[in-house]
Amino acid sequence: MDVLVCGGDGFVGQHLCADLVDRGHSVTALSRSPNPDVLPDEVETATGDVTEYESIEGAFEGKDAAVNLTALPPLHQPQPGTFHDTVCIGGAVNAAHAASEHDVGRYVEMSSLGAEMDSPIAYWRTQGLGDLVVEYSDLDWVVLRPSFIFGEGSETIEFIKQYTTPYVTVLPEGGEEPTFQPIWVEDVATITAEALEDDKHIGNVYDFGGPEVLTFGEVTRMLYRAEGKSVKIFSVPMEFAKIGLRMLDPITAIPLGLDQARALEMSNVTDHNDIDAFGIDESDLFSLSAYLEQGRPLRE
Template identity: 65%
Template sequence: MDVLITGGDGFVGQHLCSELIDRGHDVTSLSRTPDPSVLPDEVTLTQGDVTDYDSIEGAFEGKDVVVNLAALPPLHQPPRETSHDSVCIGGSINAVEAAEEHGVTKFIEMSSLGADPNGEIAYWRTQGLGEEVVRCSDLDWIIFRPSFIFGGGSETFTFIKQYTTPYVTVLPDGGKMPEFQPIWVGDCVKMFADGVESDDHVGEVYELAGPEVLTFAEVTRLLYKADGKSVEIVPVPMLIATITLYALDPIPQIPLGINQARALQLTNVTDRNDIGVFGFDKSDLTGLSTYLEGKQKKPKQQQIAANTS
C-alpha cells in the first residue's frame, strides 16, 4: 500500500515509517521541515503544514491510507504562532478534506487517551474535537488513543528532565499525580501498522496503554535511576503549585501555565486496554521500568564487550 504519514519525521512517525517500510509498504512523510536524517532512505519526504490546506493537498494524491500524527506536545504551552486548536482541529479538518478530495481508502487518526471534546485541558479537548472531525467524514476511519508513548526522543522524558533535578527535586503533592499507563513506541507502532493493513478495524476507537500504572514521581525516579542517579522528592502543596502555574500562564517565555496546572490532577489510565484486539497481552509489552533498566545496563554490557574483544 501507498501510505502518507503527517508528522512522519516526529517521534512516533519515525518509528511508524520504519515499521511500514519493513512490512513492504510505500511510505511518504509529510512535515513542515522534513528531516531525512531520522527516516529510512526508502521514505519519500514532502513539505507541508497541516494548518495550511493548500500546502498539503497535493501530497494526498494516489495514497491508499493516511495516518494523521500531526499534533503539538501535550505538556508544554504551544508557541505563540500556533495552537492546539489550529493543529489538532484545523489540521484534522484539512487532512480529512484532502483525503476525501483524493479518494483515500482509509484514514487513521492518532488521538490520545483522555481525549474529550468537553475537556478543560486544551490538548485533550482539541484531540477530542479532532476525533469528531474524523468520525463525521465520509472516510473509512480508525482512531487510536494511546497513553503517553515513551522511547528514545520522547517529549515526556525531555519535559521531566527539563523541569526536575537529580538528587533533590520538588513536585506538586510529591508527584502522586498525574498517573500514567505508558506504552512503548515500538509496541504502539505495530498496532498502528496493523490498522493500516487490516480492514477489520474500520470505524473503531482503540485505547492503547502499557502494562504499568505509574505516578509522576515514579516516572521521575525511574528516569534518573537509568542515568545512575537517585532523586529525593520534596512535596509542595498542590494548591500552591496550581496558583503558581496560573500566575505563569501570561508569560510567553515560560512554557507552563493553566493547562499544566489542570494536567497535574488528571489520571491518564484506561479501564479498557484494547491491545488484545491486535494480538497483544500485557506480558508481551515492554514496560517503562523494563525499558529504562535495559538502557541502564547497556553501557556496562558494551564496556565488558570492549574489554574482552
C-alpha cells in the same frame, strides 16, 4: 499500499515509517520541513503544513492510506503563533478532507488517551474535537488514543528531566497518584500499522497503554535511578502550585503553565486496554522500567 504519514519525520512518525517500509509498503512522510536523515532511504518526503489545506492536498493524490500524527506537545505551552485549535482541530479537518477528496481507502487519526471535547485541558479538548471530525467523515477511519509514549526523544521524559532535579525535587500534590500508562513508541508504531492493514479495525476508537501504571513521582525516581542517582520528592499542595503557575502562564518563554498543572491532576490510564483488539497481551509490550534499565529491548 502507498501510505502518506502526516508528521512522518516526528517522534512517532520515524518509527511508523520504518515499520511500514519493513512490511513492504510505499511510504511518503509529510511535514513542514522534512528531514530525510531520520527516515529510511525508501521513504519519500513531501512538504506541507496541516494547518494550510492547499499545502497538503496534493500529497494525498494516489495514496491508498493516510495517517495523521500531527499535534502540539501536551506538556509544554505552545510557542507564540501556534495553537492547539489550529493543529489538532484544523489539522484534522484539512487532512481528513484531503483524504476524502482523493478517495484514500484507509485513514488513521493518532489522538491520545483523555481526548474529550469537554476536557479542561486545551490539548485533550482540541484532540477530542479533532477526533469527532474524523469520526463524522465519510472515510474508512480508525482513531488511536495511546497514553504517554516513551522512547528516544520522548517529550514526556524530557519534560520530567527539565522540571525535576536529582536528589531533592518538588512536585505538586497528586504527583503520587496514578497518572501514566506509558507505552513504547515502537509498540505504538506496530499497532498503527496493524490498524492500517486490517479491515476489522475500521470505525473503531482504541484506548491503549503500556504494561505499567505509574505515578509522576515513580517515573521521576525511575529516570534518576537509571542514571545512578536517587531523588527525594517533596509535595506542594496543588492550589499553591496553581497560584505560581497562574503567574507564569502568560509568559510563553516559560513552557509550564496551568494546563500542565491540570494535566498532573488527571489520570491517563485506560479503563480497558484495547491492545487486545490487535492480538497483543500486556506482557508482550516493552515497559518503561525495562527501557530505562537496558536502553532498548533485547528482543526482535
